[in-house]
Amino acid sequence: MATDAYKERPGRTELGRVLMSAGALSADWAPAYAAVPRSDFLPDVMWPFDMEAGRSVPVSKSEDPGAWYGYADSDVPIVTQWDDGNHTGTDPGRSSTSSASMPSVVFRMLQDLELRYGHKVLEIGTATCWNAALMAHRAGPDNVVTIEVDAALAATARATADRLGLRIRVVHGDGFQGYPDGAPHDRVIATCGLRSLPFAWIEQCRPGGIIVAPWGTHFSNGDAVARLTVAPDGKSACGTFTGPVEFMKLRAQRLSPAAHSEYVSGSVADGDETSTTITETEFVAGRFSPQRFALGLRVPHCLHVVAEKRDGGRPVWFYGMTDRSWACAWFREGDVARVWQSGPRRLWDEAEAAYRWWEGKGKPGCERFGLTVTAEGQSAWLDDPAEAWTV
Known part of the structure; x- marks a missing residue:
């Protein structure tokens, strides 16, 4: 040719x-x-x-x-x-x-x-x-x-x-x-x-x-x-x-960006405030970081948005796809990160639990994860297909 x-x-x-x-x-x-x-x-x-x-x-x-x-x-x-x-x-x-x-x-x-x-x-x-x-x-x-x-x-x-x-x-x-x-x-x-x-x-x-x-x-x-x-x-x-x-998505499965105002109508302070000892470096990491993939498997029906740094801090947002639950973790270097969340789901609590799970499993890369697909749906697993969960 x-x-x-x-x-x-x-x-x-x-x-x-x-x-x-x-x-x-x-x-x-x-x-x-x-x-x-x-x-x-x-x-x-x-x-x-x-x-x-x-x-x-x-x-x-x-x-x-x-x-x-x-x-x-x-x-x-x-x-x-x-x-x-x-x-x-x-x-x-x-x-x-x-x-x-x-x-x-x-x-x-x-x-x-x-x-x-x-x-x-x-x-x-x-x-x-x-x-x-x-x-x-x-x-x-x-x-x-x-x-x-x-x-x-x-x-x-x-x-x-x-x-x-x-x-x-x-x-x-x-x-x-x-x-x-x-x-x-x-x-x-x-x-x-x-x-x-x-x-x-x-x-x-x-x-x-x-x-x-x-x-x-x-x-x-x-x-x-x-x-x-x-x-x-x-x-x-x-x-x-x-x-x-990272590929362009199948057109039938594209998703529009989350409309922030549909989740947070007032101030972030209207949510319930807690904190976390997880640092920005640990949680955010890089674009192809294994924890992002792992967290996606463990926190279903959730959009995750890492915003640009401003005022010395970086907000990381979570939006529920099945309801209007939301969470925001505000990471600031040298300080304990503040967290606000609202709605039926405690999205930050889910994300933090998923991170601790991933950490406890030895911080596996995507190569240790697997996927099973049947007529009923799809499930993910770590190391063993017999221990799969629905995704």
Whole structure:
């Protein structure tokens, strides 16, 4: 697929070396990486994430091909659509709604999929079609079906596949429903973040088949890659998480930000005041900190918002999703954190208990947690599926 001149681009060659040395690109996926360059699937105007600037920046292939190829050959995420396509101009839009993921994330998830030649694959979330093309190179022609909910993106992906001579079936539809016409699939992979993994995917995957999907809770935007194996009777799928990621959410499972005024109508002091000895460093940590993922599993139906620091302190908010319960922990360096909470649920008490539970279990990372999905719902567990709880 790639021309000899492009295969020899120094940036792309170096990216391959970096990915292999980091363990993201395995030897068995190296031929697909060599044959299927990401640049063949990117739009002429795109918005890569500039690590130094800390934001997405517009880059035009016609105006600055050197920069364009430089980003295409880098391990950075690239936004390819803003605001569900309701965006014009080159400045970034309000919300990124489709992208080309970091190559390191792409190939780690493909390793989790354990894809072999001849496997029938269902992909949820076509986007640029690069991921589908990599899988088609590995699984063989006519073995990949990819579903895209956005009509314009599906049409562009179909045109790209036709231009490159790829025998990939691009379907415009709701991936949450799967693709029963092609079942049973040997593998299912999602390239969007989930809050509820649909049982339809399990029904449409053969017993022993593998499902790989970014999954998380509404507690935060962070996800972890779930790698599930369908049970021999086809009535469940179970497996562990392989690492933290963050993906754009499945459109059917997007959640609007909490409307603060609907929870707190007056002053925070109207809530019941307590305190906590947990520090900001312990509780807030980083964006992909394991405790955020763990707390999301233990504090259900709760939105968690870490606000910017102001007046020497940092407020951390909790909003109940099933009622108007709320809590606020005010962390100030050198002082005991003050806490206010209101409503039927004591959300801070739940969060503090979850943190102490996580601490008492040895501060496990997401790799020690697992997920089980049945027709009745989904449950999480730590180390042992027999000790699962509903999420």
